[in-house]
Amino acid sequence: MTGEDFGLFQITIGEDDRPSGPSAVPASAPLAVRMRPRSLDEIVGQTHLLTPGSPLRRLIDGSGAASVLLYGPPGTGKTTMASLISTATGGRFEALSALSSGVKEVRAVIDTARRRLAGGRQTVLFIDEVHRFSKTQQDALLDAVENRIVLLVAATTENPSFSVVSPLLSRSLVLQLTPLSDGDLTELLGRAVADERGLAGAVVLAEDALDHLVSLSGGDARRGLTALEAAAGAALDRDGDGDPVVVTLADVESAVDRAAVRYDRDGDQHYDVISAFIKSIRGSDVDAAVHYLARMITAGEDPRFIARRLMIHASEDIGMADPTALQTAVAAAQVVALVGMPEARLALTQATIHLATAPKSGGVVSAIGAAMADVAAGKAGLVPPHLRDGHYPGAKSLGNAQGYLYPHDDPDGVVAQQYPPDQLVGVDYYEPTDHGYEREIGGRLKRLRSIVRGRRRAR
Numbered sequence: 001m002t003g004e005d006f007g008l009f010q011i012t013i014g015e016d017d018r019p020s021g022p023s024a025v026p027a028s029a030p031l032a033v034r035m036r037p038r039s040l041d042e043i044v045g046q047t048h049l050l051t052p053g054s055p056l057r058r059l060i061d062g063s064g065a066a067s068v069l070l071y072g073p074p075g076t077g078k079t080t081m082a083s084l085i086s087t088a089t090g091g092r093f094e095a096l097s098a099l100s101s102g103v104k105e106v107r108a109v110i111d112t113a114r115r116r117l118a119g120g121r122q123t124v125l126f127i128d129e130v131h132r133f134s135k136t137q138q139d140a141l142l143d144a145v146e147n148r149i150v151l152l153v154a155a156t157t158e159n160p161s162f163s164v165v166s167p168l169l170s171r172s173l174v175l176q177l178t179p180l181s182d183g184d185l186t187e188l189l190g191r192a193v194a195d196e197r198g199l200a201g202a203v204v205l206a207e208d209a210l211d212h213l214v215s216l217s218g219g220d221a222r223r224g225l226t227a228l229e230a231a232a233g234a235a236l237d238r239d240g241d242g243d244p245v246v247v248t249l250a251d252v253e254s255a256v257d258r259a260a261v262r263y264d265r266d267g268d269q270h271y272d273v274i275s276a277f278i279k280s281i282r283g284s285d286v287d288a289a290v291h292y293l294a295r296m297i298t299a300g301e302d303p304r305f306i307a308r309r310l311m312i313h314a315s316e317d318i319g320m321a322d323p324t325a326l327q328t329a330v331a332a333a334q335v336v337a338l339v340g341m342p343e344a345r346l347a348l349t350q351a352t353i354h355l356a357t358a359p360k361s362g363g364v365v366s367a368i369g370a371a372m373a374d375v376a377a378g379k380a381g382l383v384p385p386h387l388r389d390g391h392y393p394g395a396k397s398l399g400n401a402q403g404y405l406y407p408h409d410d411p412d413g414v415v416a417q418q419y420p421p422d423q424l425v426g427v428d429y430y431e432p433t434d435h436g437y438e439r440e441i442g443g444r445l446k447r448l449r450s451i452v453r454g455r456r457r458a459r
Contacts, residue, residue: 025197032222033227034197035188036079044191044221045184046077046177050361055173060084067145067152069130069160069169069321070178075220078155079128085153086124092116093124094150098132099382105141110144123150131163132156138165143250145171179219188221189213189228203232208249216256230255270301274309284318297345307333310351318355319364321436328354359436374424381421416454426453 025034041048049056055066060081068085070078094109113123125144127133141447144150145168152172156163160174174301177232177239180188192198205213209231231252235245263352277292296306311333328351335347353393390401405415418425432438432445 014117030226031192031198031223035192035195035225036083037077040084043077043080043084044188044282045180049175049177056175058080060088065152067148067172069164069172069174070153070155070177071160071174073179073219073424074157075217075222075224076177076179077221078177080152082126082155085151086126088096088153090120090123092121093126095126095128098127098129098137101137106137106140110140110149113144113150117149122148125152127152127154129156131156131158131160132159135165138168142171180217180221181219182214185214185217185219185221185224186210189224192225192228192377193232199228199232203235203247204244206246206248207298208448209247209252212249212252216252227252227256265304274305277306278309278313278317281313281352282360284356284360286353289352289356290349293349297341297348303336303341303344303348306334306348307351310348310355315364317360317362317365318358319361319438320441321359321363321433321438323437325355325358352425359438361433361438363430363432363437363438370429374427379421379423383421384418386417387419412451414448414451416451419452 025036027034028250040057043050050056050060054066059066059068070081072078078402092113094113096105096109109123109125113125116123130138141150141152145152154164154172162170181228189205189210193203194201205228213224213231216227228247231247232245234255235247236252238251239245246415273292275296277289280286280288280292293306297303307329310329314329318325332344332347332351336344341346349419385399386404388395388398388400390396390404394400405417407413407415420427428449430445434440434442
């Protein structure tokens with residue numbers, strides 16, 4: 001027999017005759033653990049998953065038999081729901097952590113589950129942080145999940161589409177949990193203050209202290225309860241005379257330096273925040289852009305990654321509407337490389353502000369996109385003979401570089417001459433907007449095209 005303590009569960013592997021499931025929670029356990037819901041009625045939030053007849057509700061009620069992947073941010077109830085499912089099934093509960101288990105441990109649990117099933121007893125296998133399992137480890141689960149040797153309940157903070165192998169996805173229900181609302185968190189914190197399992201009425205939360213705790217939580221129940229416990233402890237140390245102690249805003253602020261930034265550099269939040277950052281710049285919302293920049297910097301995002309995205313954006317969404325935007329973005333990348341953090345955050349902020357407030361144009365993207373589409377469609381054609389390379393023996397006899405007009409020989413620097421292949425003569429790829437500097441380019445481009453295509457002379 002081997003035992004492992006995963007905090008929520010005491011897991012016993014290889015011993016079938018004893019009941020399994022949530023262990024008794026000692027009074028010394030953290031407040032977030034003591035307040036973990038014991039039934040459906042105590043779950044706060046996730047109403048979209050718990051409607052009558054929904055797959056998750058049927059599982060928790062004990063009337064369903066499907067493997068599930070619970071996907072969502074930290075502190076939204078994934079482990080709680082796994083606990084309730086295990087209790088409802090009445091089967092043997094086993095748990096593995098992706099941080100400490102390998103293929104050997106997975107196969108050992110499955111072998112035990114197979115023998116148990118032969119005796120008429122189901123096994124519920126809970127895997128925390130399943131996204132950290134390798135492809136080989138995930139593949140080792142497939143047969144057991146498909147044949148219901150185990151009922152898999154897996155939790156992940158990462159988008160399963162990116163982190164879980166397709167065969168395992170197709171064999172499981174994927175249920176997405178969402179951050180708790182401010183109302184959910186207010187209810188949860190109030191319950192923790194009053195409940196005997198929690199603070200048992202030893203403290204009272206001032207209204208502004210409650211509001212600040214909700215704000216600090218950021219949709220994460222565990223974070224909110226942890227902050228509440230710290231603030232209540234500080235208040236009781238200051239004034240624990242037997243009567244309920246008021247937890248003030250100052251108590252919360254002194255106990256919690258700042259809200260932890262919810263951001264995983266390798267996961268979903270990474271992509272969501274950088275996407276919001278770029279879209280805020282594109283939408284010319286400078287304040288939102290600076291906010292998302294601050295979140296990335298605070299979370300320790302690689303500043304080179306941020307600089308690369310700014311350089312891309314300078315051409316992608318601004319382009320010739322403000323040609324200096326790319327120069328600013330490149331300069332910020334150079335500051336990152338030559339100076340480093342934390343000072344480079346100022347250059348990144350300057351570049352962000354420049355790009356967010358610059359006039360916008362998608363002309364660069366549209367131009368290269370249309371040109372590449374024509375190339376892909378076979379509209380390449382031969383290079384006109386007068387534009388071909390004439391710097392090798394025999395080029396002249398082939399007609400290459402004959403009749404080419406050198407623009408600098410013309411007083412205006414522009415001559416009427418065919419440059420594209422025959423089938424693309426007259427095709428316009430670049431269409432300037434009337435935003436920023438492109439307003440000037442538009443008029444000049446119209447004149448240039450007219451001259452080059454032989455419709456009129458320069459002036």
